[in-house]
Amino acid sequence: MKVLKRGLFICLLVILGVVLVACSSDSNTAEENTESDTATETGTMENASTKEAQELVIGFTGPLSGPAALYGTETLNGLTLAVDEINENGGIEINGQPYTVKIASLDDKYLPNEAATNAKRLVQEEKAKVVYTPHSGGVYALQVFNEQEDFIVMAYTSEPGIIEQGNALTVRIPPGYDTYLEPFTKYEMDRFGKKIAFLPTASQYGKDWAEALRPVWEANGGEIVFDESIDFTKDTDFQTIMTNALSKNPDVLFIGGASEPTALVLKQARDLGFEGGFIIMDQAKFDQMAAVLGGSYELLEGSVSTLPLVHASYPGTETFIDNYRTDYKKDPGAEAGFHYISLNILLDAMKIAGTVDDTKAIRVAMDEAAKNQPEEKQVYTIGGVNEKGGFHSILRMSYIENGEVVEFTKEDLK
Structure with a gap:
């Protein structure tokens, strides 16, 4: 009987030892897995923050010489001021990829045929997915091929007809005349x-x-x-x-x-x-x-x-005027203000859409981007972008x- 009891006691000790060893092994494995997961997450975060910034090109064709040069320069100044602010604050990040923004501009002398030629160059050579143009003749010329070439036309013209063409990649910035x-x-x-x-x-x-x-x-x-x-x-x-x-x-x-x-x-x-x-x-x-x-x-x-x-007296007007005067030593016109706010809306739409290449997704996201502009950016208050591509802005x-x-x-x- 004593021998039997001693045998049972030894068996219990053996079983207990096996259980303790197994528990210790599981604990070590869990700790190793946790350390591994933490290392992986840290590495991913470091990779995201250390990605090399790519260049995001926004095209512009407008009159930079001739009788409309003052007008064309004002429009370009608004874009440049927006880009300078964005890049000075570290650029933008879209779907985990950092970007610096560049404006590629060409002079079209206010001629529609020159605007079309410039747009083709900007799309083919600069890989621009967006081209601004501040005259209706240029807009109509670009609308002939922008959907086929897959780029958005940011149209600064009050011509009502440009958003009646059924062109899904055209955005009209100012109110219709x-x-x-x-x-x-x-x-x-x-x-x-x-x-x-x-x-x-x-x-x-x-x-x-x-x-x-x-x-x-x-x-x-x-x-x-x-x-x-x-x-x-x-x-x-x-x-x-x-x-x-x-x-x-x-x-x-x-x-x-x-x-x-x-x-x-x-x-x-x-x-x-x-x-x-x-x-x-x-x-x-x-x-x-x-x-x-x-x-x-x-x-x-x-x-x-x-x-x-x-x-004017929109939430961001005074700050914009002060910044414009600092950079250009003169008062800004509406052209500069509308181009400034429109570029901020465009880039926010890219963030929302999570892409710099999918023009249709960017175009759809512009309504949400316009409605959610921070007050300090609201040189003009844009209430949204309608289905045809027109900005909703207050008539002044x-x-x-x-x-x-x-x-x-x-x-x-x-």
Whole structure:
């Protein structure tokens, strides 16, 4: 019996030893696995943070020489300011890959055929998946092939038709000019009269603006007494055409194009004794025209157009103006402000989509990106991007009265 008890006791000791050894082995294995997993995670994090930054190219084709050079430079300045801020803060990270941003710009002299040639170069040589262009002729030229070549057209033009083409890779940045026709007409008719002379730029944009304004002016009981256009790429002396226009005794002149030549057209009218009002196409800006005219709004008395950015009050406007003045030693125009906010929206859309190459995914993500811009970036408040590709932005209009810029809305004219 004692022998049996001793045997059972020894067996229990052996079993207990085996269990203890097994537990020790499992514990060591678990510790090794944990150490291995931790090392793997640390290595992955280190790899992500030490990835070499790639270059993300954004293309631009616009007028950097010729009569519209000031306009083209303003648009490019807005993009450059945004890029400089982004790169100075370490660039951006999209789907775990860091990027620095580069603007590749080419001069198209405001010519649609040159814009198309430049866009092809930017896409083929620079591998740009996005190309900005700030004139409707250029936009229409790029829309012929941008879907086939798979790049997004960032269109800075108020031409309503560009988002009616069914082009899934076009984004229009400013409001459509069709929203200005009725209020501009009402203001000028109420203040000056119903006879108007048409003298817009001869560009496609100018032709389209004029075509849209004619029926609105006439539907309100107005009369078009003179109807010609000015080719700013060729014409620098406006005396003859202005003399012919004023011989018809208009109450109002319809003018526009880039700010600098438009200001000279207006001055020519005043020099010849015209005392009426002006409907000024939204491409030209009051503050930029005033700079050409000696810094005063006096000659612009009775003009109606869009609100200058320096008179706007969006959450990020003041900071943007200060930064722009620091870099460029002058006030920014709306072109610069819209390009600045649009690039921030575009890059945020790439982050949301998790790609720099999938143009369709980027385009879809732009609505969310626009709606979630931080206040400090909101030079303009963009409420979203609609299905056709148009930015939702607040309509800002103004007129010049007693030498001052006066903001107004449609409701103010009722």
